[in-house]
Amino acid sequence: MNDEPPILPPILKVDGVTRRFDGMPALDNVSLEVRAGEIVALLGHSGCGKSTLLRIIAGVEDIDRGQVALGRQVVVGGDIFVEPEIRNVGMMFQDYALFPHLTARQNIGFGLKKMPRKEAAARVAAIIERLNLEALCERYPHMMSGGEQQRVALARALAPQPHMLLMDEPFSNLDRGLRERIRRETVDVLRALGTTAIIVTHDAEEALALGDRIVLMDKGRIVEEGSGEDIYRTPRTADAALFFSHVNIVPAQPSGEWLESPIGRFPDLRARTGPVRLFIRPQAMALAEQGIPARVSGRMLLGEIEELVLKIEALEDPLVMRTTARSDVEVGDDVRVRFDTGSILVCEGDHPSSRALSPLFDAGGV
């Protein structure tokens, strides 16, 4: 028997969509598929086109070229434009946009006006129970905390049972501790209801915590997509690697079957010809009895993580190391450091514009 889950057809298909403002493309030939029940984190720097893409899917923004289909129905493309009200796509904004003159219960029921009253009231009661909002029902938005408003806004967006929910920076108005909790609760609710969602964020850590899949955008294009694990461990471009955390960059030179670098020599199966740069995450380093000599030039506690700044003689820039293991070293101490070579990535070429990354060692290691 085959236990593989069936591959469902995409519930959303964005095909070659371009949108220009004043001649400048905010979206440039973007294609994206999302399957039923998937939670996709749409990640990118400010201005890269994330909100424009959401607005186009929701139907509050037009396109210049391409096509968008929801299920089997083309909703925009060619001569077709399906009005937002009948796309059944939910939208939730950063500022929640709750109606100030309506109670939480009235806000949640707002999108159900076309339903018979009894049915709508039952739907509202069910979502209130599902999200544990009983205590807030009769309160107005100004009587609720930011986290409470966020939950009411989520309930309002979910009440019409949308085909898909689009969320634009839904956690960015919450402070750090609360944000993590609300984020977890939100994902739990979406999963429990099987809701398909695209969640926009410019926070790489948040994208890793949220999505089944991360879609990374840059300057109006999708530059990389994959599971959080893949995109973090083996990004295909330098820009993607740098988006997710600090990266130590170490120059290296091929020499016969080796790559020679200030942090050691590595067997090089790819027989590269020109200089390269090694990309090393701060977590891929550790203090060790045996390793490359370094001097500690900085030490900082970042909650559970300790960050050490290490100066290696032959390297111009110090290396940043992060570890959960507590060390008793002090600034000025001489230490030795080793590298998790399995996670080192190689950027071909030594110029900042060189982008393509590949693992130093192919799967299986050396």
Ligand SMILES: Nc1ncnc2c1ncn2[C@@H]1O[C@H](COP(=O)(O)OP(=O)(O)OP(=O)(O)O)[C@@H](O)[C@H]1O
């Ligand atoms: N209605 C508009 N008129 C003119 N330019 C626009 C319009 N909407 C968006 N843009 C431009 O399109 C580009 C993409 O904007 P968009 O809001 O989609 O980016 P974003 O990635 O969501 O940014 P942020 O994270 O800051 O919200 C930006 O350069 C923006 O100035």
